[in-house]
Amino acid sequence: MNEFPEPEIIPRAFHPISRENIDRGALKVMYRLRDGGFSAYLVGGGVRDLYLGRTPKDFDISTDARPGEIRKLFRNSRTIGRRFRLVQVFFRGNHIVEVSTLRSASEYDLDDEVLPANNTFGTLAEDAFRRDLTINALFYEIENFTVIDYTGGVRDLRDGVVRLVGDPDRRLIRDPVRSMRVVRHAARLGFSIDPATWEAVLAHRDKLLLCPDSRLRDEMFKDLRGGSASEWARLVLRSGILDVLVPGYAVLSDADTRDLPDLLGVVDRLRKKDVTLPDHVLLALILLPWARRSMDLYRAPVRGQEAFLFSRNLRAALDAQLCHLNISRAIKEEITVLLASLPMVRSFSSEKDWPRKLRRKSYFPEALSFFHLVEEACGGPPAREISFRSPVRTGAGGERSPRSRPRRRSRGRRRAVDSPRKQGGIFGLKEG
Numbered sequence: 001m002n003e004f005p006e007p008e009i010i011p012r013a014f015h016p017i018s019r020e021n022i023d024r025g026a027l028k029v030m031y032r033l034r035d036g037g038f039s040a041y042l043v044g045g046g047v048r049d050l051y052l053g054r055t056p057k058d059f060d061i062s063t064d065a066r067p068g069e070i071r072k073l074f075r076n077s078r079t080i081g082r083r084f085r086l087v088q089v090f091f092r093g094n095h096i097v098e099v100s101t102l103r104s105a106s107e108y109d110l111d112d113e114v115l116p117a118n119n120t121f122g123t124l125a126e127d128a129f130r131r132d133l134t135i136n137a138l139f140y141e142i143e144n145f146t147v148i149d150y151t152g153g154v155r156d157l158r159d160g161v162v163r164l165v166g167d168p169d170r171r172l173i174r175d176p177v178r179s180m181r182v183v184r185h186a187a188r189l190g191f192s193i194d195p196a197t198w199e200a201v202l203a204h205r206d207k208l209l210l211c212p213d214s215r216l217r218d219e220m221f222k223d224l225r226g227g228s229a230s231e232w233a234r235l236v237l238r239s240g241i242l243d244v245l246v247p248g249y250a251v252l253s254d255a256d257t258r259d260l261p262d263l264l265g266v267v268d269r270l271r272k273k274d275v276t277l278p279d280h281v282l283l284a285l286i287l288l289p290w291a292r293r294s295m296d297l298y299r300a301p302v303r304g305q306e307a308f309l310f311s312r313n314l315r316a317a318l319d320a321q322l323c324h325l326n327i328s329r330a331i332k333e334e335i336t337v338l339l340a341s342l343p344m345v346r347s348f349s350s351e352k353d354w355p356r357k358l359r360r361k362s363y364f365p366e367a368l369s370f371f372h373l374v375e376e377a378c379g380g381p382p383a384r385e386i387s388f389r390s391p392v393r394t395g396a397g398g399e400r401s402p403r404s405r406p407r408r409r410s411r412g413r414r415r416a417v418d419s420p421r422k423q424g425g426i427f428g429l430k431e432g
């Protein structure tokens with residue numbers, strides 16, 4: 001007996017998705033699968049974005065062909081993934097279309113630790129119900145150009161609602177990171193969140209800590225670099241998700257955190273100009289409301305031994321704030337420099353007053369850029385010269401972490417943090 005409801009099939013005349021807007025490589029893949037006797041569907045974010053008239057980031061295909069069968073159809077392909085194998089089909093210009101076999105369940109919803117190999121593949125209905133959100137669970141097929149909807153995703157796209165597929169409590173208990181996906185898509189699309197989904201997000205937010213730190217970190221950076229970081233900030237503050245990810249937020253008041261959306265709004269503005277800020281800058285912006293309140297950052301000493309000690313305390317306190325995000329030591333050092341230098345740069349009323357000695361410091365360009373970002377968020381002029389050592393200019397996607405391998409730290413920079421005597425305080429100014 002089929003336990004799944006019948007899907008709603010939306011004919012071509014009743015939906016806005018046109019083949020003209022579908023990537024040619026993805027169409028080729030679908031036609032070749034069909035000609036090979038298999039089913040082929042455009043799935044996930046591609047269907048969602050096309051339905052909304054947006055440009056999809058990528059076009060993923062699902063089929064009833066098994067990975068080995070897919071490989072035989074496409075010479076220019078390779079298989080990736082261990083548990084759920086995925087075939088990447090390569091096209092000219094480094095263009096990749098990913099093809100997966102329809103799955104019976106999400107790996108996070110499985111009861112068994114190890115799923116027998118012959119049990120991973122599923123029907124179209126199973127594949128729809130294993131997905132996270134109704135708006136991400138639609139299929140577009142090329143036989144009759146219909147959209148196939150098992151979960152009410154089309155209604156939710158029309159109404160602008162983000163809703164988890166299935167029982168929201170159960171889905172979030174199985175994979176708490178889904179709550180970050182709920183918030184991400186609501187922020188990105190400007191959608192509201194279905195009340196039952198929202199209640200579940202609130203009820204299960206603490207379970208995020210059961211997930212691997214590196215997964216939380218990667219999801220968070222994806223949100224910060226996705227172009228809707230400002231709206232994301234409002235939602236993670238309102239849902240309490242940020243209190244879980246960065247524990248210091250739990251004791252901050254609304255007044256303390258009020259400007260976080262503005263701070264991250266600057267990130268969104270730069271993103272539109274294809275400037276992706278490095279990890280340490282994004283984290284320093286997130287930590288600023290906490291540092292201002294809990295470390296009294298804006299009244300911190302700005303020179304001499306006291307400044308050095310403050311910076312050391314700040315560095316130690318950062319460990320507790322970033323303990324769930326698996327952030328490297330080197331990045332924590334860089335965050336410390338950015339935050340600790342802020343009261344110093346702020347202490348001069350005009351650029352003309354910055355001492356030459358300060359300008360010569362290796363960290364000065366970064367400290368100044370960070371100051372400009374913060375000023376912009378506070379209503380100042382748009383930050384012009386952004387000079388972080390690893391600003392990354394990417395294409396529209398822009399989600400890659402800017403740093404693929406740890407950079408070697410220059411001696412000068414290490415001293416700036418570690419050796420107050422040689423530098424005359426962390427900011428390189430002598431006392432008095």
Ligand code: CTP
Binds near residue numbers: 043133
């Ligand atoms: N998916 C899911 N659960 C997850 C991750 C992904 O169900 N935890 C499914 C969704 O159907 C999603 C698709 O896999 O649409 C692709 O996932 P991903 O690329 O992470 O997100 P998109 O929805 O495509 O959004 P975008 O790529 O635009 O960020």
